Amino acid sequence: MRRGLRARGSLQRWPRNLKLGVGLMIAWILVAVFGPMLLPGNPTTMDLMNSLHPPSLAFPFGTDNLGRGVFTRVVYGSRIDLQIALFCVVPAFVIGTMVGMSAGYFGGTTDVVSMRLVDVAVAFPFFVAVIAIVAVLGPGLKNMYIAVACVGWVSYARITRAEILVVKQTDYVQAARLLGFSDRRILARHILPNVIVQALVYATSDAVLDIFLGSSLGWLGLGAQPPLPEWGLIIADGYSFVSQAPWISGFPGLAIVLLAVSLSLLGDGLADALRPELGRA
Amino acid sequence: MLNYILRRLLLMIPVAFGITLAVFLLVRLIPGDPARAILGIHATPALMAAVRTRLGLDRGIGMQYLLYIKHLVQGDFGISYYYGQPVSQLVLTRMVPTLVLLLYSTIISLLIAIPAGLLAGTRQGRGTDHALRVVATAGLGLPSYWTGFILILLFSVTFHIFPIAGYGNTWGARLYNLFLPALTCALNVAPLVMRALRTSLGEALGAGFIDTARAKGLPGNVVLLSHALRVAILPALNVLGLNIGFLVGNTVLVENVFAVPGLGQLMISSIGTRDYPTIQMVTLMFGVIVVLIYLVTDLGQILLDPRVRRSELG
Amino acid sequence: MTSPLLAVEHLAIGIPGGEGTVALVEDVSFTVRAGEAYGIVGESGCGKSTTIRAIIRLLAGRAGITSGSIRFDGQDLARADEATLRPLRGAGIGMIFQDPLTALNPVLTVGRQITEGLRYHGTVPSRERRARMQEVMRLVGLPDPARIAASYPHELSGGQRQRAAIAIALVCSPRLLLADEPTTALDVTIQAQILKLLSDLRHRLGMALILVTHDLGVVAQTCDRVAVMYSGRIVEEAPIARIFAAPRHPYTVALLNSIPRGTRAHHPLHPIAGMPPDPAERPRGCSFAPRCPNMQPACERAFPGWTAAAGGGGFACYHPAPGQAEASPDG
Numbered sequence: 001m002r003r004g005l006r007a008r009g010s011l012q013r014w015p016r017n018l019k020l021g022v023g024l025m026i027a028w029i030l031v032a033v034f035g036p037m038l039l040p041g042n043p044t045t046m047d048l049m050n051s052l053h054p055p056s057l058a059f060p061f062g063t064d065n066l067g068r069g070v071f072t073r074v075v076y077g078s079r080i081d082l083q084i085a086l087f088c089v090v091p092a093f094v095i096g097t098m099v100g101m102s103a104g105y106f107g108g109t110t111d112v113v114s115m116r117l118v119d120v121a122v123a124f125p126f127f128v129a130v131i132a133i134v135a136v137l138g139p140g141l142k143n144m145y146i147a148v149a150c151v152g153w154v155s156y157a158r159i160t161r162a163e164i165l166v167v168k169q170t171d172y173v174q175a176a177r178l179l180g181f182s183d184r185r186i187l188a189r190h191i192l193p194n195v196i197v198q199a200l201v202y203a204t205s206d207a208v209l210d211i212f213l214g215s216s217l218g219w220l221g222l223g224a225q226p227p228l229p230e231w232g233l234i235i236a237d238g239y240s241f242v243s244q245a246p247w248i249s250g251f252p253g254l255a256i257v258l259l260a261v262s263l264s265l266l267g268d269g270l271a272d273a274l275r276p277e278l279g280r281a
Numbered sequence: 282m283l284n285y286i287l288r289r290l291l292l293m294i295p296v297a298f299g300i301t302l303a304v305f306l307l308v309r310l311i312p313g314d315p316a317r318a319i320l321g322i323h324a325t326p327a328l329m330a331a332v333r334t335r336l337g338l339d340r341g342i343g344m345q346y347l348l349y350i351k352h353l354v355q356g357d358f359g360i361s362y363y364y365g366q367p368v369s370q371l372v373l374t375r376m377v378p379t380l381v382l383l384l385y386s387t388i389i390s391l392l393i394a395i396p397a398g399l400l401a402g403t404r405q406g407r408g409t410d411h412a413l414r415v416v417a418t419a420g421l422g423l424p425s426y427w428t429g430f431i432l433i434l435l436f437s438v439t440f441h442i443f444p445i446a447g448y449g450n451t452w453g454a455r456l457y458n459l460f461l462p463a464l465t466c467a468l469n470v471a472p473l474v475m476r477a478l479r480t481s482l483g484e485a486l487g488a489g490f491i492d493t494a495r496a497k498g499l500p501g502n503v504v505l506l507s508h509a510l511r512v513a514i515l516p517a518l519n520v521l522g523l524n525i526g527f528l529v530g531n532t533v534l535v536e537n538v539f540a541v542p543g544l545g546q547l548m549i550s551s552i553g554t555r556d557y558p559t560i561q562m563v564t565l566m567f568g569v570i571v572v573l574i575y576l577v578t579d580l581g582q583i584l585l586d587p588r589v590r591r592s593e594l595g
Numbered sequence: 596m597t598s599p600l601l602a603v604e605h606l607a608i609g610i611p612g613g614e615g616t617v618a619l620v621e622d623v624s625f626t627v628r629a630g631e632a633y634g635i636v637g638e639s640g641c642g643k644s645t646t647i648r649a650i651i652r653l654l655a656g657r658a659g660i661t662s663g664s665i666r667f668d669g670q671d672l673a674r675a676d677e678a679t680l681r682p683l684r685g686a687g688i689g690m691i692f693q694d695p696l697t698a699l700n701p702v703l704t705v706g707r708q709i710t711e712g713l714r715y716h717g718t719v720p721s722r723e724r725r726a727r728m729q730e731v732m733r734l735v736g737l738p739d740p741a742r743i744a745a746s747y748p749h750e751l752s753g754g755q756r757q758r759a760a761i762a763i764a765l766v767c768s769p770r771l772l773l774a775d776e777p778t779t780a781l782d783v784t785i786q787a788q789i790l791k792l793l794s795d796l797r798h799r800l801g802m803a804l805i806l807v808t809h810d811l812g813v814v815a816q817t818c819d820r821v822a823v824m825y826s827g828r829i830v831e832e833a834p835i836a837r838i839f840a841a842p843r844h845p846y847t848v849a850l851l852n853s854i855p856r857g858t859r860a861h862h863p864l865h866p867i868a869g870m871p872p873d874p875a876e877r878p879r880g881c882s883f884a885p886r887c888p889n890m891q892p893a894c895e896r897a898f899p900g901w902t903a904a905a906g907g908g909g910f911a912c913y914h915p916a917p918g919q920a921e922a923s924p925d926g
Contacts, residue, residue: 209527
């Protein structure tokens with residue numbers, strides 16, 4: 001498989017959706033890193049003289065009820081929402097692949113216990129489970145990350161375990177075992193690279209889900225807290241002005257859609273690029 | 282069939298144990314005295330003592346869990362001190378709108394996904410297909426609380442076709458009022474089903490039995506619908522079943538957008554009022570709903586697919 | 596002699612591509628009389644399946660008829676539209692396919708799949724459909740029709756599935772049955788049963804049969820006349836006895852030598868060296884020339900014309916094997 005990846009490494013051979021996805025994600029990261037430095041305004045400074053301004057040259061996305069530029073807030077917000085994606089995905093990814101790998105590789109009690117945990121965790125809808133945990137821990141981004149780490153690993157564990165069960169039977173892992181390599185070495189050298197790819201493809205759609213979750217919690221008042229310019233929170237601000245100033249909620253929503261589509265394209269492209277190799281592995 | 286259902290219900294016992302334990306532990310996560318958390322800072326000492334006894338707080342955690350299970354089995358889910366009524370009553374009345382919304386949005390997503398999947402699946406690689414796939418990718422990226430906002434802006438504020446919020450007293454009014462909420466949920470789920478249908482339809486149309494059906498002299502639409510779609514719909518329905526958790530999660534948001542008096546709205550308002558017995562029970566109900574929907578999905582597969590029927594029922 | 600049931604004339608089939616059309620089948624002509632069994636033999640990829648699929652106009656993918664005609668009962672199917680073809684499919688011409696596992700819809704009962712044709716052709720009133728279904732099922736040797744009709748394909752054995760597929764093809768009493776490698780996917784013992792069944796049915800129902808196979812042995816048991824196809828063309832056609840007794844085309848000879856058969860057990864086996872050419876890169880002359888033992892320079896210049904043989908049939912070769920009773924080919 002690694003050979004396959006390298007063979008497809010040249011840019012021209014990438015599927016179109018992968019090129020587009022990678023390009024858009026790079027653009028997002030640039031916006032998040034440099035956008036706030038380039039903008040003159042401040043996302044939290046109120047200017048009541050300029051409240052509820054429709055989009056104009058000075059305020060491309062208009063202003064909210066407190067006179068803050070929605071464009072400025074959306075650009076600053078990209079930092080928060082990208083951070084949400086990252087902080088939700090990484091722990092879940094690490095915990096999930098580790099649980100899944102040990103369950104799949106060692107089997108036995110490890111497998112039974114972790115799979116029962118998975119059964120229970122999937123019984124609760126992801127959103128509901130996170131909201132319930134945040135309800136007892138208290139609102140805020142930090143508690144949301146804890147809640148996501150508690151339940152988000154499940155999908156990674158399932159995917160990894162299923163993949164391990166397949167890879168374990170392949171000739172090269174069997175051969176490595178016969179040669180007496182240690183479990184850790186077999187897992188790290190032979191199994192991890194194959195399995196990680198599957199989990200990575202899933203991670204892109206998981207990131208979309210986490211951005212939905214993070215902004216939804218912000219919108220519900222359980223995630224990022226004002227005056228942070230988190231997108232869901234901005235949308236919540238605009239809800240009261242649906243008829244007077246639809247731009248307040250409209251533009252941050254578009255930002256979420258665009259970020260979600262960028263990540264989906266990246267994920268679909270990754271899956272497309274890897275599919276022939278996966279079939280051969 | 283009855284045997285199978287019984288077997289499946291037996292297999293659910295460990296899951297039921299797990300989800301009740303999870304929900305039980307949830308409230309124990311609250312820092313400080315659970316009785317204080319449940320009753321709030323203004324509770325009388327007598328009430329505090331009563332709640333402590335009820336939860337068995339003077340006993341070990343194992344006993345507390347058994348006590349919790351005992352209450353559940355008795356149908357005693359505790360009292361919501363905020364609403365001043367038994368949680369069971371509260372949750373049961375709030376469950377109906379949620380279930381209606383779930384069913385309604387499932388139907389709408391199928392009404393969107395099946396024609397779209399048919400169109401894309403029969404025109405793979407052509408313009409219609411590409412356009413539908415772009416729309417599907419965008420649909421998957423729509424956060425439902427924002428889609429709801431846009432639909433309100435469009436259908437309620439601008440055109441006054443549907444109400445901004447509400448539920449209604451008659452079934453007719455409810456279906457009318459719930460249309461936008463159900464559509465909002467469906468817009469997230471339909472792309473998943475459509476994509477699955479597109480793929481499976483492509484496979485089915487290339488299968489040998491399509492040649493046989495055409496060689497019989499069946500009209501094109503009969504070949505497509507009663508042969509290709511009949512087979513291709515099965516994996517698509519499976520995708521719908523697998524994403525039911527996602528759909529249920531969306532109803533929580535959408536109920537809060539459109540003020541539908543369902544479980545999701547109850548959950549969020551209970552968080553605001555720190556009504557922990559209610560939060561606990563609603564969480565448990567969501568778990569129960571999802572597990573039961575998984576069961577229904579499996580049963581549906583058995584009814585619709587004779588191959589699964591044979592391997593499952595023997 | 597009456598006019599034939601089916602007359603294929605100068606049929607050409609191709610796939611449109613970036614650099615012009617790739618020809619799958621070129622200049623194929625043959626006739627099938629009512630009640631006759633006609634075999635088409637050749638290696639895989641020679642265009643035999645494509646040819647019979649074209650008759651019922653079920654070409655796969657983007658392949659299409661580029662020229663020629665297919666007259667069935669005087670009607671040209673090569674140019675017919677769907678509305679004209681639909682009543683003919685199933686009722687005039689039935690077809691069975693290679694793999695009985697995939698040829699039946701996995702989620703519909705066998706009975707429904709058999710009666711379905713009756714429903715859409717409207718030849719049998721609805722209350723008699725069940726009786727007709729059971730009649731056909733008995734005809735194809737499916738025991739206990741009521742039980743099997745209620746079964747799903749995966750509940751039947753491979754042989755039963757192929758019998759069910761034959762029942763589907765026969766239920767509307769077609770006058771011509773197309774069989775595309777009907778036994779290839781089956782066990783050897785089942786193969787013989789299915790072949791015998793096809794022969795019996797043809798005689799009992801007075802139906803014509805076109806049997807496509809890569810196995811000359813199968814043709815020997817079943818057919819009256821046979822065409823040998825190579826690389827998209829018919830290279831030889833003959834009554835069944837003559838093809839075995841006096842094959843003329845070197846390819847036919849090679850094909851006969853390459854198959855182990857009881858009656859030829861004393862002959863050594865000679866696999867044909869080389870591969871058939873890719874349809875996109877066929878040689879200009881005789882496409883068998885690169886593999887042919889009799890090859891001469893002329894063979895590579897133009898495709899040899901058709902030489903009619905006495906007693907019907909003929910061959911397309913400049914340097915054929917000597918005939919049974921003649922020293923040199925005429926014409």
